[in-house]
Amino acid sequence: MNARWGGRDWKWRRCLLCIAWTSSVLSGCALIHHNGTPYAEIAPEQINLADDIHLARDGWPAARWWTRYGDAQLDALIDQALANAPTMVIARTRVAQAKSDVELARAGSNLQVAALASLDREHISANGFLGPFAKDEPAAGLTGPWYTEGIVGLGASLDVDIWGKQRAQIAASLGVSNARLAETSAVELEISTDVAQLYYGIQTNYQLIDLLNELHEVAAFAVQAHQARAARGLEARTLLEEARAQQLAIEQQIVSAQVQIKQYRESMRALVGAGPSGLPAIEAVALPPSQAALPATLSYELLARRPDLQAMRWVVESSFDKIDAAKAAFYPSFDIKAFFGFDALHLADLFTHASQQINLIPGLYLPIFDGGRLNANLNGAREGSNLLIERYNEAVLNAVRDVAQTGSRLQALDAQTGLQKQRIESIAFTRDSTEASYQRGLTSRLAALEARQPVIAEQVALLTLNAQTLSQEIALTKALGGGYRADPPVELKPR
Numbered sequence: 001m002n003a004r005w006g007g008r009d010w011k012w013r014r015c016l017l018c019i020a021w022t023s024s025v026l027s028g029c030a031l032i033h034h035n036g037t038p039y040a041e042i043a044p045e046q047i048n049l050a051d052d053i054h055l056a057r058d059g060w061p062a063a064r065w066w067t068r069y070g071d072a073q074l075d076a077l078i079d080q081a082l083a084n085a086p087t088m089v090i091a092r093t094r095v096a097q098a099k100s101d102v103e104l105a106r107a108g109s110n111l112q113v114a115a116l117a118s119l120d121r122e123h124i125s126a127n128g129f130l131g132p133f134a135k136d137e138p139a140a141g142l143t144g145p146w147y148t149e150g151i152v153g154l155g156a157s158l159d160v161d162i163w164g165k166q167r168a169q170i171a172a173s174l175g176v177s178n179a180r181l182a183e184t185s186a187v188e189l190e191i192s193t194d195v196a197q198l199y200y201g202i203q204t205n206y207q208l209i210d211l212l213n214e215l216h217e218v219a220a221f222a223v224q225a226h227q228a229r230a231a232r233g234l235e236a237r238t239l240l241e242e243a244r245a246q247q248l249a250i251e252q253q254i255v256s257a258q259v260q261i262k263q264y265r266e267s268m269r270a271l272v273g274a275g276p277s278g279l280p281a282i283e284a285v286a287l288p289p290s291q292a293a294l295p296a297t298l299s300y301e302l303l304a305r306r307p308d309l310q311a312m313r314w315v316v317e318s319s320f321d322k323i324d325a326a327k328a329a330f331y332p333s334f335d336i337k338a339f340f341g342f343d344a345l346h347l348a349d350l351f352t353h354a355s356q357q358i359n360l361i362p363g364l365y366l367p368i369f370d371g372g373r374l375n376a377n378l379n380g381a382r383e384g385s386n387l388l389i390e391r392y393n394e395a396v397l398n399a400v401r402d403v404a405q406t407g408s409r410l411q412a413l414d415a416q417t418g419l420q421k422q423r424i425e426s427i428a429f430t431r432d433s434t435e436a437s438y439q440r441g442l443t444s445r446l447a448a449l450e451a452r453q454p455v456i457a458e459q460v461a462l463l464t465l466n467a468q469t470l471s472q473e474i475a476l477t478k479a480l481g482g483g484y485r486a487d488p489p490v491e492l493k494p495r
Contacts, residue, residue, distance in 0.1 A: 211459055
C-alpha cells in the first residue's frame with residue numbers, strides 16, 4: 001500500500017491545498033442577507049421590588065420548604081406526589097429524551113465506521129461498459145455473462161467541523177437538555193405548592209366545621225328554647241322560625257364545607273396520581289403560624305431561584321447556538337469517506353490479495369445558489385430567538401409582579417389579622433360578662449349561649465384570614481422559586 005500511495009503524497013497535498021484555496025475564494029458565494037438584530041435582555045433595574053413592599057421576616061425558602069411546617073402528613077403527601085404524579089413522570093421522560101438528543105447530536109460529529117458486505121448475482125450485458133465480461137473466455141478469466149460479485153470490508157466517514165456547525169448543534173441540544181432539567185424542578189415546585197394548598201384547604205374546612213358545630217349547638221338550643229316559649233304562649237312563633245332558619249343556614253354551611261373537603265381530596269388524589277384507595281386518610285391538625293419571608297432585594301437572585309425562568313434562559317441560550325449553526329451553513333463543509341475491503345466478481349477470489357480495494361474520498365460541499373433557503377433558515381432562527389427573548393423578558397416581569405403582589409397581600413393580611421384578634425378580644429369581653437351574669441343567675445342560659453355566637457363568627461373570620469395568609473405564603477414560596485438554586489444563572493450573549 002505504501003508503494004502504491006507514497007509516491008503520490010505530493011499530489012494529495014496539492015489537491016487538498018487546491019480545495020482549501022477554492023473554498024476560501026468561493027465561501028462568499030452564498031451571502032448572508034437576513035441576519036437580523038438580536039433583542040436585548042431585560043434591564044436589571046426592572047427586576048427590583050418597590051421599596052414599600054416588605055415583611056418583618058427575611059430569607060429564602062429552603063429546598064424542602066414544606067418541612068418548616070412540621071407536619072408529617074404534609075411531608076408524606078408531597079413525597080408521594082413528587083414520586084408518582086403523572087406530570088412528574090412526563091417531566092422526567094422529557095429530560096431523558098433531551099439527553100438522548102444530546103447523545104445523538106454528539107454521535108453525528110464523531111467518526112462513523114460500519115462493516116459492509118454484499119452479494120450480487122448478476123447477468124452482464126454485452127452492450128454495457130462491462131461488455132467484455134459477457135464473454136466466456138476462461139483463459140482471460142471471463143466465465144460468461146453470469147457472475148456472483150462479493151464485497152466485504154469497512155466503510156468510514158468523518159465530517160470535518162471547520163466552521164463549528166456541528167459544535168453549535170451540540171450546544172443547542174445541551175441547552176435544551178439543561179432547560180428540561182430546570183423544567184423538572186419547576187414541575188416539582190408546582191406540584192409541592194399545589195399539594196400544600198389543597199392540604200391546608202382541607203385543614204381549614206376541618207376547623208371551619210368545628211366552629212360551625214359550636215354555632216349549631218347554640219342554634220339548636222335556641223330553637224328548643226323558643227319552641228318551649230311559643231308552646232306556652234310566652235312569645236310569638238316568629239322568633240322560633242327565625243331560630244330555625246339560622247340553624248338551617250348553619251347546617252347548609254357545614255354541608256358545603258364537607259363537600260369542599262371531598263373536592264379538595266379528589267383534586268389531591270388526581271394530582272398525586274393515586275388510585276381510589278391510594279390516598280391516606282388526612283387527620284385534622286391546627287393551621288401553622290405564618291412563616292412568610294421576602295428577600296431584601298430580588299435583582300438577579302430571582303433568576304437563580306425560579307426554575308421556570310432558568311429553563312427559559314437555557315432555551316434562549318440554545319436559540320443562540322441554533323443561529324450559529326444557521327450561519328455556519330453558509331460556509332463550505334468538508335467530509336472524508338473511506339473504504340477498505342475486498343471486491344471480486346468471483347467469490348473464490350474475494351479474499352485474495354488482488355481483490356483488495358481502498359477508497360479515500362475527501363469531499364467538499366459549497367453552497368452557491370440555494371434559492372434563499374439558507375437566508376430563510378437564518379432569518380427564522382433569528383426571529384425565533386428574538387421571540388424567546390421577549391417571552392423571557394415578559395416572564396421576568398410577571399415573576400417580579402407575582403412576588404410584589406403576593407408580598408403586598410401578605411402585608412395587608414398581617415394587618416387585618418392583628419385587627420381581627422383585637423376585635424375578638426373586645427367581643428369576647430361581652431361574652432365573658434354574659435357568662436358571668438348567667439353563673440350568678442342574673443340572665444338566662446339562652447342569653448349566655450347567644451353571646452357566644454358573635455365570638456364564634458369572628459373566629460370564623462379569623463380562620464379565613466389565617467387560611468388566606470397561609471395560602472399567600474405558599475404562593476410567595478412558589479413566586480420565589482421554592483428552594484431551587486442554579487448558581488450562577490446562565491449568561492445570555494446574543495449572537
